[in-house]
Amino acid sequence: MIISDTLRLALGNVRQSKLRTFLTTMGVSIGIASLAGMVSLGVGLQDQFVGRFMQAGVFDAITVSSGNNGGLPALLGGRGRGRGRAGRGGRAGNPPVEGAAPETARPEPPALDEAAMTAIKGLPNVKDVFPNIRVPLQMHLGEFEELGTAMGVPMSAKDEGAFRTMSAGAFFANDTDDSCLLSLDMAKRINETDPKSLVGRTLTLSYTASTATPGAPAPTPMPTMPGMPNLGALLQMKRVDRTYRIAGVVEREPGAGLGGFGFANVMIPLSKAMEIDGQVVRSAQALLTEAPTKTKTYTSVTVKVTKAQFTEDVEDKIKGLGFQAFSINDALQGAKRAFIILDLVLSLIGSIALAVSSLGIMNTMVMSILERTREIGVMKAIGASDSDIRRIFLVEASAIGVLGGVAGIILGWVVGRAINFGANIYIVRQGGEAGNLFSLPWWLIAGALAFSWLVSLVAGSYPANRAAKLNPIQALRHD
């Protein structure tokens, strides 16, 4: 028997009993909708979770620090200067900077300087490399005065993390703009009642600068002697006041802050931060121990990869260069496992409805075969084989299954949209961000269709076999 004829006969059967087929199909569609809806919810929640991290710039970020520092320097903040730089021989007698751990006999790790950044940037799949710069300064605005740190933020952060959704105002117009972003916490400290009104106002940032900064020729360079404090620099300290327009107010996102673009109370364009960083005097000791012409090194830099999947690879390559590297990817493996379990539980719940509807298919097929017993007898008497009969009824069950699958996907989508709509109203009212709680990727559609077909085949196989094994003589006597 030709397959198209099997289809013709089976679909003819389906058409014969429209109401019963419709009801069974509805049963299947509810089962598929609940299963697809549950999986879709699992996927949607995971997308939301992972997406938040993605947007926070977490997965594609690697924090690199120089080799002799164990920990997460970028997260601890601060910036050390000139630690263990080779060629600093002249000053060997001086104590190391800022109470850092004493240098050990280990081979000197490479310095994290511009050259190193260029090297890292040259690695495949690296999108961007920028230093993590935090500078200590004093801020005031009217009555308000506070000591704090300002962080340099690259322009590329504009579409990532907390900066995508500003509470008020906008991101820096360009990298050389004298503008800053305030954290919502900070803004509230300045103006409790209406923090958003601060946008457009001017914030004064003050810091102590050495006039002997590189690039700016010192007016009267004092002769320094090896092993002696640079008293000249001490004398060249001055207070610098800079005014920054408050461009926007940003709220810290949950999940942000690890890796990626950090977060501080005051954020200024990266080039501005680097400029201040070049001038600022952190402590008298630092001033005394550093040569103004020394090559600049960074405590930590952030490396952005082009795609999150390359993170591990790039991380390894950076470690190969002798630096410490850290990304959050490993920490999230556990979360992914948790989502697999969530998906399983949700699918199990969804499967219950499908199991019930598969019984519906079975019942419908048993009924259909009972009704057609005599017809099956006739078909066998005029030459239908057992497998012809089996196939006809399997196709009939399949038609119900696939129809139910299609209807179920549509139903699941509509219900998912409706729940999503309602839930988002609630989420937004609670101050959250609207998102897609239900995700319906193509593989879920294909999977739901395949699954509904499979279920109908399994449910239909018992009745179809029974039909195939009918004794033709008894079937012909049936009425």
Add this chain to the structure above:
Amino acid sequence: MVLVARNLSKHYTMGASVVRALDDVSLTVAEGEFVGLLGTSGSGKSTLLNLIAGLDQATAGELLVFGDDLAKMSSETLSRHRQKNVGIIFQSFNLISTMTAAENVALSMMFAGVPRAERERSASDLLTAVGLGGRQTHRPKELSGGEQQRVAIARALSNTPRLLLADEPTGNLDSRTSKEIMALLKDLNERDGKTVIMVTHDADLAKRYAHRIITMLDGKVLSEVTA
């Protein structure tokens, strides 16, 4: 030989008792014969016909149809035997009520794997041959008993079998229509050379059309009379 039966038996065990529907029947049918099967109700006529059709398996004995032993056939081969070797005509027509006359005739060709266009053409020709040229798209309900039996005969002929098995083909028809159906069968036998085995209650009918009359009683062959 179209048919050779040797010591053919079909027993039904009902608890402790055994019903001998067929009891040690031996007979042969030659090509082109028109055989009438007579006998009282329950004498085993339908049982014998069903065995020849391959719808049922014998309990004992040998049954060769066109030289092939039906006992040795798998269910798949038996279905092909029903498709190609024999055409079956029932008392109650057994047409499929949801299909048109043409679809009913084409159905057995469908199981034989005949392509759609070809079987539609054949079905139309066959219906014309049995005198129903104009009733192709009519459903069984819209046809009289005689017309339905003509459709059933057309269906039985559709895979060009050499043997026609008819179980009381005129049992549900009035005498005039019965005569028309018998004339059609006689025509098929004489003109197309089909071998016909026909079960009937009507001894006159059997005498008028059959070359040979086999009378059965209690599962046994009581007598064989050649006309």
